[in-house]
Amino acid sequence: MARLLKGKIVADALMEENRKTVAELKEKGLCPTLAIFRIGEKDSDLSYEKGINKKAEEAGIRLVKYVFDEDVPTEEFYSKLDQANKDPGIHGILVFRPLPDRFNDDELRNMIDPSKDVDGCNDLSLAGIFINKNLGFAPCTAQSVIEILNYYKIDPKGKNVVVLGRSLVIGKPVSMMLSNLNATVTICHSRTRDVEKIAAKADILICATGMMESVNRNYVNENQTVIDVGISWNENKNKLCGDVLFEEVEPLVKDITPVPGGVGSLTSCILISHVIESCKRSA
């Protein structure tokens, strides 16, 4: 039986920190503020927003919502975004992406002021991770992986870490962050040969391909920590599943994050932490 690396307890600890810091900032007359940009009423957006609402309220930070109709002209959207960039009272900006097709995602990501890019999506934020320099913020999911390891005292220093997936949202940034923490990182992807053999030698295995239940017994070893970043709806099992075939892998490894209840439990807390950090930096 593996130790379950549950996310909630990590989130609770982070939120405790967040509340304290917000109280301190408020004493100085500062109120960390997040601006949310949403177009339309997509279920996934509304569900994420609900989570953020709750955490924002818990932490005592302020939310400003910019909500637009599906047919909002791009100029109008960009002009509001520009306003939020310039507003010294706003410390973080989150745009629910993907936006409708008429928006150029690359242009949009880079319109957000890096110092307010609390979900770490623009080029300079990503550059900061590569360079190991505070240019913006890390993508929240990548940061969540680091926070879980940190909370459970699994020090990546000197460990062999295998990352499955090289996306800009998680695989690449988490690889760099772990290398910066002195892990020896191997980045695997769809073209990797013998991926099972490589993965099975890892001390820490980060699963971030988005391929549901693809990581099975062949990828793991009994001393391994498995961090499952995936989250997909399994039609057959009628429940959320990760990239790991949990019931097969869990008995074979040392530590594993559950899905749901693992990495995903942290992302909105991390977002809030970034808003608070941005407010501190701006003070």
Added chain:
Amino acid sequence: MARLLKGKIVADALMEENRKTVAELKEKGLCPTLAIFRIGEKDSDLSYEKGINKKAEEAGIRLVKYVFDEDVPTEEFYSKLDQANKDPGIHGILVFRPLPDRFNDDELRNMIDPSKDVDGCNDLSLAGIFINKNLGFAPCTAQSVIEILNYYKIDPKGKNVVVLGRSLVIGKPVSMMLSNLNATVTICHSRTRDVEKIAAKADILICATGMMESVNRNYVNENQTVIDVGISWNENKNKLCGDVLFEEVEPLVKDITPVPGGVGSLTSCILISHVIESCKRSA
């Protein structure tokens, strides 16, 4: 006996390309131009400059030199740099670093317009490599490694590549570039455990720690391609040496770059290629 991956033949092929492209650009009335910024008369700077002079002449590109006394005020230096940034007739800017201590290297690197950053030293250039997007240019040494593999038809796709070293000049960018080319990349560094064992399993081993002759027989295998990025002066042997203990390793591997005469033979050609590419992009 390993195949020697000599740099000169690769450089010659690149220069042939460069000459053709410059001729085409000149027919359109464009002349690729590189601005060099140098403070003082350091031997290493002068030697690199001499190499660039020769290659620039061969390719038919124009050089503009900004040479300053050791005691140039920082404002004067920055103001000239700003001028070069804004001058549409200048396509590439190379600053011989490190500058004297009163200059902030980080600030300096990022003052160069990314579109003219032909040695890939500023944050956005590095971000471009991480994101796999043409924001600036790759560091010339990292690009040299890729060109050598390419010339000798050693396709990194699906190969296990081990990179020794994680510097921003070579280790990190070359890791990302090779991952973008579909290699499975492991980034090793001073904190890596069992580095010899990890290296010995690589199909391609990139040696970029700067630790002279540190890579010995324990790091290699008979099917391995070894790329040696190091270049140090060996006092005992009274000659230039790489990171690889050449006489021991060479008989044991499939391919190896010599030092000198390997990676280092390409860097000034790559610099010229970047200036030409920048001129093409600006047209």
